[in-house]
Amino acid sequence: MTDQQSKLLKGKQILVTGGAGFIGSNLCEVLLNQHVKVVCLDNFSTGKRINIEPFLQNQNFKLVEGDIRHLEDCKKACLNIDYVLHEAALGSVPRSINDPITTNDVNVSGFLNMLVAARDAGVKRFVYAASSSTYGDHEALPKVEDTIGKPLSPYAITKYVNELYADIFHTTYNFDTIGLRYFNVFGKRQDPNGAYAAVIPKFVQQFIDHESPIINGDGSYSRDFTYIANVVQMNINALTTENKDALNTVYNVAYGDRTTLLELATLLKTYLSEFDASIKTIEIKHRENRVGDIPHSLASIEKAKRLLDYNPQYNISAGLKEAVVWYWEHLK
Template sequence: MDIELSGKKILVTGGAGFIGANLCEVLLNKKNTVICLDNFSTGKRENISSFLDDTNFKLIEGDIRNLEDCMLAASGVDYILHQAALGSVPRSIKDPITTNDVNVSGFLNMLVAARDNNVKRFVYAASSSTYGDSKSLPKEEDVIGKPLSPYAVTKYVNELYADVFSKTYGLETIGLRYFNVFGRKQDPNGAYAAVIPKFVGQLMNGESPVINGDGSYSRDFTYIDNVIQANLLSLVVDNNKAINTVYNIAFGDRNTLNDLVGCLKEYLSEFDETIANIEIKYGENRMGDIPHSHASIQKAKDLLKYNPQFSLQKGLKESIKWYWKNL
């Protein structure tokens, strides 16, 4: 990834999480000073264990719901990559209050900390869930529907707050609407595991994955390296038209869940041929799920010079190598 970015002090909130830890690694490799703020509610210590002896890495164990923690972490930093959040539509349906506390109140705390510490730019993880019940495909940034879950509400509110802070306080913000991110360091375990690592873990254990619905729902699955590229580009872009807005971050394609499982069985069977014969099961559709998700990435291409290199298939092959070695 040949994006010039070095010698900066960068705060990654949720830096021990799946996306955050990958960002920390790349930033450190580019010779930046990295501050990681995480409360380990969903982040994993093993994700950052290899960085702890790096003199350019600092871990702050704290919570974005605590303004003092946010202020401490943001002190003296050039940029913030805000990845901390409680993900998962089902979790938000089960516990909307905690989801709101973390994703809205915590987000507001981080904006205040960025403003008060004169941070140059605040780049944050937005979400494709913001499109809600909009049926238009591909999804374009200016055409959204009504949210279908508490999680989606919180991520849309993030965009509104970021816009207000840009206009009111002059804080540079960029929101990245992630579409179904997957890749190395993504946890396959737990009640709210994302579908790809969950299915990989089950197939490796000889278990039958259960697809919600008939498998015809489709997603624009996005490999982690595409997301890292978008974050780095968001930090270095100097075009005023590219700042204080939101972007779809995806590959710009869509695959059904049946397609996904077919690829997983094919690629995993190269390591264990018995996986090819595992039966796939089907269950009820999941509350709050949208049927189809497919991103237009033209805006990110035009303004950020975003150029994703990993399709679902290419990303799955890389992910499976990592899972086979690490699970």
């Protein structure tokens, strides 16, 4: 965070929904380190108390235990709030395919509750987690914000509906929002467990346990893997920008490069073998592709650079090297 950004946020109160989750807890940490007042709203359905334990004794941190599906919880959390970072959602394409109703309740009804509560509380800006899944079946690379395809999963539909609601709240109520389309974020505090674990911590846990990671397909599917520090930078830039032209639109949040799943697994194997040489010999296995998965993902970050001064510092290699140290300490 720059000195100018710290100055702009000084004395402000920021609500981070889903603040006990992976991305939310990283945002809370950076804001608290700058002595910003943070309110965390979480129902701990996917967020973890251990993620916010270090913050509980901080006088600038307040936990509101509640659910965005309940409007009263949202209103309570929005009291005296200047800005909202809305991270609360049910992620995962497979989860949405298995249970589209709950995904919709949280991601659409919960999102609308938060918009209403924030608008009524006089919140100055609402920055929310959008998703690269919104690009759907649009095949062209790189992905550019104003060209999307048909959604390929219930999850993708919910995240697109978020963007539509945000746009309506601007045009109808003059309420300022910024949507951030995250591309495959990874880093510390990302959960390796459960049926819907993200691929990087899952692979790391498997390598640490001397198990073979299993890649869906032949490993040629590629993603624009994005280290958490880049995502935090983008959120802070979105919160603090004084460029009016940067508001009420959506941005890709990525590094702007793609890595195949096989390349990813190989990199992880290499970096983890520095801690445990036997990991070098672990075989990488394959199975059929997963329903709803997009073959390739690559973001254009030109819009974010131009309007929000986005300048990602971590490519896949630098991000993995840093993340692996944390994973090794916490997952082994």
